[in-house]
Amino acid sequence: MLNTDKLIPPKGIYKYWFTLSKNVYVSNLSQGALLLYNTVNGQSFESSYIPFIEIVKDIHKPENLGIIGLKPSIEEDQQCWATLQHCIEKKIGLLINVEEGKSKPINLLPILSLQKDIDKFTISGEQDLIGHNIMSYLTELNIYINTDCEQSCPLCTNYHKQVNSCFKGATSTSLSLKLVETILNQASNSSTKNINILGGNIFRYSLLHELLALTLKYKYEYHFWINHKNFDEETYQKIASLNNHTDIIVSFPLGKGSIESVAKICLGNDRNTFQFFIETEEQYNYVSELVETFPGIKYHVHPIYNGTNIKFFEKNIFLTREDILSDTISMRKIFCNQKLNSNNFGSLTVLPDASIHANLNSKSIGDINKDSLLDCVYAELVQNTAWRKVRNFEPCNRCSYQYLCPSPSNYETVIGKLNLCNVNA
Ligand code: SF4
Ligand code: SF4
Structure with a gap:
């Protein structure tokens, strides 16, 4: 069982939580450009802006449990901020205000797991x-x-x-x-x-x-x-x-x-x-x-x-x-x-x-x-x-x-x- 108390961030460090919709497919993260595709509404979004790609990579790190904190300074990087807003408009990304004292939310992202994965055979x-x-x-x-x-x-x-x-x-x-x-x-x-x-x-x-x-x-x-x-x-x-x-x-x-x-x-x-x-x-x-x-x-x-x-x-x-x-x-x-x-x-x-x-x-x-x-x-x-x-x-x-x-x-x-x-x- 996950101890969510440990997920409460130090006061004031983050302004927003950022995550991706569970319906979003993310293309190969090791490439220089990224495609985010909403598999329910068909909206897609491509970016080669490195700071944004790093954010998406961080979301996928196991220790982050599908969601990361954004510092208040994020709003000063206008290109990154505009990219995040674009994602939100397309229902690809979600921005959540951090509420002090509340633990970090968790978002289990989809991973490929075919029950009878034929490679195993x-x-x-x-x-x-x-x-x-x-x-x-x-x-x-x-x-x-x-x-x-x-x-x-x-x-x-x-x-x-x-x-x-x-x-x-x-x-x-x-x-x-x-x-x-x-x-x-x-x-x-x-x-x-x-x-x-x-x-x-x-x-x-x-x-x-x-x-x-x-x-x-x-x-x-x-x-x-x-x-x-x-x-x-x-x-x-x-x-x-x-x-x-x-x-x-x-x-x-x-x-x-x-x-x-x-x-x-x-x-x-x-x-x-x-x-x-x-x-x-x-x-x-x-x-x-x-x-x-x-x-x-x-x-x-x-x-x-x-x-x-x-x-x-x-x-x-x-x-x-x-x-x-x-x-x-x-x-x-x-x-x-x-x-x-x-x-x-x-x-x-x-x-x-x-x-x-x-x-x-x-x-x-x-x-x-x-x-x-x-x-x-x-x-x-x-x-x-x-x-x-x-x-x-x-x-x-x-x-x-x-x-x-x-x-x-x-x-x-x-x-x-x-x-x-x-x-x-
Ligand atoms: S768009 Fe062209 S290069 Fe890209 S996966 Fe499809 S067939 Fe291959
Ligand atoms: S020649 Fe070949 S393609 Fe043409 S009808 Fe006969 S089998 Fe079919």
Whole structure:
């Protein structure tokens, strides 16, 4: 128990107590500039004024219990005083008059403490994983059932490295139905709700009907991904009749069949989603006009890096300060960004050659012929090929927005630039 009598300051030494709101996230204190961000009202404040940074550092010293005394002379440092006032206006800082004889208040500031801090697993090893239901971390599976496709999209080998997409292989390979069932069966011990079925052209999978029968046996939300170039109404209707989702990829150049005719067939079923892959503003404008002619169409637009459209990314995708701060970011989200990659965490992908990946830009962490999904979840927690890749690298680790920014995505990997922003160009 804390003896608060000892916290009564000598008479007259302090005029104010100063502290930060419990809702405030403080960026890395070892940098020359500081960002204070109110995670409830979205207000932020940046300062590189050294005396102010020292005050914030003092607040965080364990012996100060989250609050410090300010001497009357603080008001003479006009820049520091103005900075403090600015913080107070934004509900970031709190100034409290010292009442003589009363003990120093305490303000327990938020600290990162994820109950099941996954870093601990990697330090203490397998023993610590026993008793933790690590299969509960698995929330999504992508199963590539084949590599066959007769189309020749110029970016076939690029799309799936950036977003969920079909891709064809140099040789014809497919995953046996037995292995697909093994995966579905093992995933029933996890938190998996969504199963994405991808190829190649999945409509060419020789055991598609048997696979559809499995979707009745194992209850998940199944998403069947098909490029519009491979769309075939009869097969689509079979998938849709079993209440499965269909995700229709629209990549450029468009296929010979009209995208409008595919849209007409799919419209009205809210389990169908169009996934538009765009590389230019012209393609974006085309998609905007198309979706206007089909009110109610469900769709997502994904930018695709094609090796020559970095200007398109710089203009439309790279983050600005305003983008980062446009929505209020919760403390929970910021803490998660420090530990987990929200783009990758919880997802595994099985390829037709039976290899298992936590991300298709990362090395394989298993082989479904001999490794279970549990083995792979464990391997990923220990090896961290993707699930816990956070912004702890240059230049993000020198940036005040380090953990306000979204987790690193595939775009950083494919473009070969670790910060897709205009903040630290
Ligand atoms: S339709 Fe898909 S798998 Fe076929 S070539 Fe195009 S991107 Fe590759
Ligand atoms: S440098 Fe990194 S952390 Fe900073 S704004 Fe850019 S992407 Fe975000």
